[in-house]
Amino acid sequence: MNKELTLKNRDLNWLGKAFGDNSLISPFKLSQEEEFTAGDKKRLIDIGVIGEDNNVKADYFPMLDILSGADGYIQVVFSRGPVMAKKTILTKKDEKVSLIYKADEAVINMPSNPYGMVEYLKDFMGSSKLTGSDLSLDEDAADVLTFAVIADLYKREVLKAYAAEEVFVCPGFKKQDILNSVNNIRANSQSLSYHVFVLNSGFEKFTIEKVEEILNSLISKGLIKREEEFYMLQGDALLFAGNFLVIENIIEVIVGQVKDDKLFRSNFLLIQAGPLDVVYLEKSDNKIFLECMSSLNAQTLLSTVLSEKPNII
Known part of the structure; x- marks a missing residue:
């Protein structure tokens, strides 16, 4: 009853x-x-x-x-x-x-x-089976933060062109610009890099050598390319950034478990920028997992988590 x-x-x-x-x-x-x-x-x-x-x-x-x-x-x-x-x-x-x-x-x-909250969220998220991008990353947290910074820089340039009613042409970003951005993450819920920063509980300051190392790693994975002194997104990464312009919904899921009078916690984020554009973010050890998923799959995930008993130890 x-x-x-x-x-x-x-x-x-x-x-x-x-x-x-x-x-x-x-x-x-x-x-x-x-x-x-x-x-x-x-x-x-x-x-x-x-x-x-x-x-x-x-x-x-x-x-x-x-x-x-x-x-x-x-x-x-x-x-x-x-x-x-x-x-x-x-x-x-x-x-x-x-x-x-x-x-x-x-x-x-x-x-x-367990399904009441998911039913409530459907009205905001929609229930599409489609995704706007197939991007999936399971990389060192610093690599994911750098990628998110480049995506945010790209978004800023796109929105500036839209506002000025200009044809968008993005030449890419210099290494020093990326370094400045990665070391100055602002509290902005519209920034993907801010959510990565918070999920990782912050980062130590990056050096120019560290940024260069990460950029070379992102190039090797086909996420970015270099033309002269400029770094720019390509492939699924470019498609993702072009779709993920305005964040509409943010869902944080926190799971806690008590054992021997100690509290253990784990959490993940679902961030949505449109009916086809949901990204899943979770930290594990020193890595951050970023994956695009459909809004329907996101709701299925929420239903599963809410219906199970916390077990994170």
Whole structure:
């Protein structure tokens, strides 16, 4: 039987005291302590969460027990300009609840619906089976950042030509321009290189020798070419950059798992620039995996992750 419960944030801290030892990812433990009044207690009694003796009633105990002893979570954060949505699924062994925060309230559902968020995202993403590019990279993080910088430089030149109503001709970019850009990543959600930078938790400063080494590596993989002193995209990389001009949707998926009172986390990004242009980004060790996929495949991936138990250790 589906059960939904809406609690005030101050209720969470107070109810957590009834369970004693809450896990380190429990909403009971993470919620800020606020004044809990007699009126708040009466409200919980009226909706059937607790009795007059302050004990949690049997109907809601399983749901709140998962919140208290959560051993894993899956969180999806969607943003599209001013539109933002966030959903969290908490697990305790094989049991799950979903949690959505709204202003000063938390809406809890048991059992969780792993497909509700995906259905919501369909309206924004579309459901095409097609991709605008077949680009796929599994390279050292510094190589992917440099590639993303070149793609961003290319995008800037394209958009400047569009704005000036000029025929676009891109001669490529000099090594020094690439070095300056890779060492000065700005906080800009429209920048692919910014998302790579954040995913990698930053980078050490690049030297001109390091950039040259990476550019030669990208040339060997057929992603860029050199003409005199200019480096330019080619093949699937050029097609990708030409399609990925304006980022519309950003979806971050974070998976957490508690073991021996320690929290382990993993995350990936889905970034969409059009109905056919979705890119998947994930870091593993010192590498970053970048792959283009269809919006339908992206939604299938989200459904799979949300329906499984976190297992990242």
